[in-house]
Amino acid sequence: MSQLDLSFASRIEKIRKIYAFDTGMPSQDAWWQLGKLAPTQTVTLVNFFKFREWAAYPASAAGEGAGVSGREAFDRYAAVSMPCLQKVGGRFLLVAPFGATFIGDSEDWDLVAVGAYEEPSAVLALFEDPDYRQAYTHRVAACARQSVSLCIG
Numbered sequence: 001m002s003q004l005d006l007s008f009a010s011r012i013e014k015i016r017k018i019y020a021f022d023t024g025m026p027s028q029d030a031w032w033q034l035g036k037l038a039p040t041q042t043v044t045l046v047n048f049f050k051f052r053e054w055a056a057y058p059a060s061a062a063g064e065g066a067g068v069s070g071r072e073a074f075d076r077y078a079a080v081s082m083p084c085l086q087k088v089g090g091r092f093l094l095v096a097p098f099g100a101t102f103i104g105d106s107e108d109w110d111l112v113a114v115g116a117y118e119e120p121s122a123v124l125a126l127f128e129d130p131d132y133r134q135a136y137t138h139r140v141a142a143c144a145r146q147s148v149s150l151c152i153g
Contacts, residue, residue: 008035008121015127024140026148033150037120044151045123047113048098049074055141074111074142080135081126088125090117 012031019025026034037043051070082092093116098109117123126132 005035005039008124011121011124011128015124018133019127019136024136024143024146030150034120034123037152039121040119042153043117043120043123044093044153045115045117046149046151047111047115048107048109048147049111049113049143050108050145051110051142052144055138057137057141068141070142070144071110072142073138077135077138077142080131081139084129084132084135085115085126088117088122088129089119090115090122090126092116 012035016025016028016031034043051074053070055068055070055073057068057073078095085092092113094112094114096112098112101107117126
């Protein structure tokens with residue numbers, strides 16, 4: 001589809017309002033790229049994560065994050081996000097520690113996760129899931145930085 005479907009666009013706007021923060025969330029352009037794909041297009045997201053030494057929870061969740069490592073916070077996220085991804089029809093192709101950059105500029109990551117979705121709307125369904133939304137706080141607290149690439153096909 002060359003233009004963003006109105007119902008898809010409406011779902012994206014609701015997601016952006018529900019999460020109400022920009023850290024660790026797709027940009028408007030990234031959502032647009034996802035939304036203009038054909039409704040039956042397979043989507044793969046390649047995630048690279050670098051964990052903080054200590055999780056950085058927001059003040060509203062201070063009790064939750066006292067003395068929690070970035071890795072532990074991420075494990076809290078993964079315990080919920082992995083079943084949520086499967087619930088929307090996605091599957092993980094790979095979840096593994098980062099080894100090294102083989103070709104290109106050297107990068108330093110802790111973990112790589114590759115998730116595949118049958119269609120773009122499944123990615124939206126993941127972000128719309130209330131359990132996933134709650135767990136996402138752990139992801140944001142855990143990550144010093146992250147990179148997620150959208151692959152098509």
